[in-house]
Amino acid sequence: MALLEVKGISKNFGSLLANNDVSFDVKEGSIVGLIGPNGAGKTTLFNCITGIYKASKGNVKFLGNDITNLPPYRVARLGAVRTFQIVHTLKEMSVFNNIIIGAYLRESNSEKAAKIAEDCLDICFLKEVRNKRAGDLTIGLKKRLELARALATAPKLLMLDECMAGLTSTEVKESVELIKNLKIKGITFLIVEHIMEAIMPIADKIVVLDSGIKIAEDKPEIIIRDKRVIEAYFGQKFSKRLQQKGGAKTNG
Amino acid sequence: MKNKQIKKLDIYWFIFIIILFAIPLIPQVAGNTFIQHILVLVLLYASMSQAWNIIGGYCGQVSFGHSVFFGIGAYGAGMAVVKFGIAPWPGVLIGALAAMVVAVLISYPCFKLKGHYFAIATFAIVEIFNRLFMVWYWVEGALGLDYPLVEEGWKNFMWYETKIPYYYGALILFVIIFGLVRFIEINRFGFYLQAVREDQETAESTGINSTLVKLMAMGLSAFLAALCGAFFVQYSLRVDPPMVMCLSISMTFVLVTILGGTGTFLGPLLGAMILIPLQEYTRVLWGGLGSGIDLIVFGILIVLIMVRQPKGIMGMINEITKYLKTRKSNLDSESPEKV
Numbered sequence: 001m002a003l004l005e006v007k008g009i010s011k012n013f014g015s016l017l018a019n020n021d022v023s024f025d026v027k028e029g030s031i032v033g034l035i036g037p038n039g040a041g042k043t044t045l046f047n048c049i050t051g052i053y054k055a056s057k058g059n060v061k062f063l064g065n066d067i068t069n070l071p072p073y074r075v076a077r078l079g080a081v082r083t084f085q086i087v088h089t090l091k092e093m094s095v096f097n098n099i100i101i102g103a104y105l106r107e108s109n110s111e112k113a114a115k116i117a118e119d120c121l122d123i124c125f126l127k128e129v130r131n132k133r134a135g136d137l138t139i140g141l142k143k144r145l146e147l148a149r150a151l152a153t154a155p156k157l158l159m160l161d162e163c164m165a166g167l168t169s170t171e172v173k174e175s176v177e178l179i180k181n182l183k184i185k186g187i188t189f190l191i192v193e194h195i196m197e198a199i200m201p202i203a204d205k206i207v208v209l210d211s212g213i214k215i216a217e218d219k220p221e222i223i224i225r226d227k228r229v230i231e232a233y234f235g236q237k238f239s240k241r242l243q244q245k246g247g248a249k250t251n252g
Numbered sequence: 253m254k255n256k257q258i259k260k261l262d263i264y265w266f267i268f269i270i271i272l273f274a275i276p277l278i279p280q281v282a283g284n285t286f287i288q289h290i291l292v293l294v295l296l297y298a299s300m301s302q303a304w305n306i307i308g309g310y311c312g313q314v315s316f317g318h319s320v321f322f323g324i325g326a327y328g329a330g331m332a333v334v335k336f337g338i339a340p341w342p343g344v345l346i347g348a349l350a351a352m353v354v355a356v357l358i359s360y361p362c363f364k365l366k367g368h369y370f371a372i373a374t375f376a377i378v379e380i381f382n383r384l385f386m387v388w389y390w391v392e393g394a395l396g397l398d399y400p401l402v403e404e405g406w407k408n409f410m411w412y413e414t415k416i417p418y419y420y421g422a423l424i425l426f427v428i429i430f431g432l433v434r435f436i437e438i439n440r441f442g443f444y445l446q447a448v449r450e451d452q453e454t455a456e457s458t459g460i461n462s463t464l465v466k467l468m469a470m471g472l473s474a475f476l477a478a479l480c481g482a483f484f485v486q487y488s489l490r491v492d493p494p495m496v497m498c499l500s501i502s503m504t505f506v507l508v509t510i511l512g513g514t515g516t517f518l519g520p521l522l523g524a525m526i527l528i529p530l531q532e533y534t535r536v537l538w539g540g541l542g543s544g545i546d547l548i549v550f551g552i553l554i555v556l557i558m559v560r561q562p563k564g565i566m567g568m569i570n571e572i573t574k575y576l577k578t579r580k581s582n583l584d585s586e587s588p589e590k591v
Contacts (some may be wrong), residue, residue: 050457076459084457088449101447104440106457113440153459 003157003188004030004049004080006059011041011048011212012228018044020212021058026157031179031189032200036209037233040104042192047207048162050082051075062157077105079156083146083163087190091135098134100146102152116152119204124148131207140171151152151182159181159190164198172198196238200224208233262434272423286536288415295422296483297508299429301520303476304346304505306433307513309515310442311469312449317358317374319476320381320506321351324494325478326485327385330397337400339407340486348478355474356467363466378502385493391420396492397485409486418487426485430517431477437517445469449515479503511554512565521567526553 002025011019012222018050019043026032034042049060051072059068062080076082090098096117103116110187112227124144129137134145143163160179164172176198178239179189183202188247193199199206199220204222210232223229230239272295281287300322308314328347329340336343362373386394402408411417436442446454448462455462485491503525512523531546537544561567 052453053458062473072453072456073459073461076457081459082457084454088451088454088457090447090454092450093446097446099444101443101455102458103458104443108440110439149458 002026002108004190005061006045006049006058009045009048009055009060011044011053011056012056017053017212019209021047022209022212022214023058024207024214024217026190026214027204028156028188029183029186030204031183031191031202033203033206034120034190034192034209035196035199035206036059036232037195039211040209041212042209043161043229044212046082046159046192049075050159063191070126076153076155079154080159081150081153081155081157082159083150085144085161087139087142087146089134089137089142089145091133093134094131095134095137096121096130099126099148099152105153110185116154120152122240123151123181125135140167143167144175145176147178151187155187157188157190161192162194163191164193164195176202196214196234266432269427273420274428276419282416284456285415286532288419290529291534292415292418292487293421293532295419295523296480296487297504297528298521299422299426300477300480300505301508301512301523302429302433303473303480305509305514305520306436306445306468307466307473308506309509309519310437310445310449311466312369312515313363313466313470314358314506315470315473316371316499316502316506317318317377318473319378319497319499319501321355321474321477322484322501322505323355323381323385323491323493325481326353326491326496327391327397328478329482330399330485330491331391332390333402333408334397338579340409340482344479344482347482348475351478351481352471352475356471359467359470360463363463375499375502378497382493382497385497394492396490396495399489402579410489415482421483421486423561425479429479430521431572432472432476434517441465443466446515507550507554509564511550511557511564513564516563516566519564519566526550526565531552 004026007023008026009019009022010017022041022045024032034045034215035049036042046051048055049164051067051070051074054069059066061067062075062078065078067078067080078203090101091167099120100113100117103120107113108118121130124147126141126144126148129141134142137145142143147158148165164175169173172195179191180202183189191199191203201220203220206220206228207214208218208223208226215228216226217227224234224239230236275281275291276288280547281291283430300318304315325344326345328343328345328350330343332338332340332343332346358377362370385391391397399410402410403538404411405418409421436445444455444460445467447458447460448465452462455465481496484496488495508523508527509520510523511526512519512521527546527550530549534546557564557568561569561571
């Protein structure tokens with residue numbers, strides 16, 4: 001059964017159509033990448049799914065429940081938690097307190113919540129900055145902190161909005177490893193990402209948006225050969241590079 | 253590590269409370285009603301500001317409407333004594349509950365506003381309630397409620413000769429409110445308050461119903477502010493609308509906390525410890541001329557401190573201890589090399 005089903009979502013801001021009849025589903029235990037050029041409506045779609053925007057048309061089902069237009073906190077309580085493209089850390093609070101906020105969603109006992117938070121600190125390699133003010137962290141650490149906070153809520157579906165943009169290549173590698181490890185633990189991912197080297201190898205399925213319309217949905221190997229995607233997004237040069245890489249993999 | 257620190261702090265706090273209970277045993281205090289008066293007011297203002305601190309400090313919703321809740325609490329106790337001729341206690345409870353209901357009802361629409369706009373809306377509420385109570389015949393309108401002579405003692409919470417029982421009354425109020433805030437601070441609700449203050453969108457996407465959190469904080473804050481109001485009317489034995497439901501009382505809630513440090517546990521106490529002696533001593537020194545001088549000095553203090561440290565006195569103390577700690581650890585790491 002699909003964990004998340006998006007059916008015919010449309011969202012307009014006045015006459016601007018940001019999403020037009022977008023449908024796809026996310027299977028349990030998979031990683032789905034959502035890509036597309038700037039302004040394609042990826043973040044808008046995220047906001048419609050998580051209830052920050054009200055969708056103009058269509059509906060979203062999560063675990064069989066209709067979550068269309070539920071307020072964000074109810075969506076999060078059901079187990080679909082997101083991070084933001086522009087990092088939203090709780091600046092004045094320490095890193096540990098940021099994470100414990102997430103842990104409190106499932107655990108009202110302070111000691112147990114603290115334990116969950118400690119685990120998430122470990123998993124996301126944030127041990128050294130545990131007592132730092134969240135506002136003082138570098139962008140890479142802030143993004144990881146957001147992931148840790150989302151993780152502490154024990155989500156079923158994690159929705160990451162460009163969680164690797166602006167990171168150094170080492171940090172990107174760390175994040176990819178992290179996502180792989182979490183997938184093994186049974187968390188499903190929906191990832192918006194511009195860094196193809198990061199998302200292509202780990203995704204089970206890629207959904208491509210352009211000007212609010214879904215133009216393709218398939219496995220990464222097929223997506224990189226898709227003519228429309230190449231025209232809209234990759235450009236000729238990049239798709240060749242990706243194809244060579246993919247080819248090398250199958251040969252080896 | 254963190255839990256140990258909390259416990260250590262709580263032990264210090266416990267000792268401090270015991271000292272407060274013992275203060276009236278000092279002969280200089282026992283014989284001097286002026287000092288008693290100052291002590292009572294410090295405890296009362298600290299409690300009031302701590303009640304405000306729940307919504308204004310921890311939750312970050314700056315409300316200038318707290319004099320309304322303070323006034324409703326005062327009128328609750330006052331009506332019980334003056335109109336119904338009974339002990340104030342049922343009135344205290346009804347007043348506090350009424351304040352809570354009013355707070356929730358008026359903040360629900362106001363919470364759609366954010367930041368400064370919320371503060372402005374709460375300004376208007378004070379004026380509305382001031383006018384309302386001015387013309388409300390049942391509560392004696394602008395004349396206000398004057399307390400009759402009743403029997404002294406805890407039953408009526410009224411004393412004429414001494415202020416020591418008032419001191420203990422204020423201290424109990426102080427312990428209840430500070431204890432409650434401390435309890436909230438280390439539990440889930442306290443963290444949720446801070447999350448809502450820092451970023452509402454994040455709070456929502458982490459599963460926090462931010463509107464509910466804010467309403468609960470406002471209701472609790474109003475309830476406690478109303479208790480302080482009830483104490484205030486029992487202490488001054490008179491209440492009229494301009495005395496309680498005015499912007500200057502609202503400002504006191506806010507300024508005391510801001511000077512001490514918003515969103516900090518000890519901030520309201522520190523702020524009250526500075527404002528009240530300043531206010532009372534200037535009044536004694538300059539008499540009628542002195543009214544306002546305390547606020548001038550207080551205003552200058554706030555400007556001076558805010559320029560350096562927006563978190564008030566508590567923020568400064570934290571800065572200094574942090575500096576000393578890092579210096580100490582630097583010295584520690586240097587010394588073995590010298591040897």
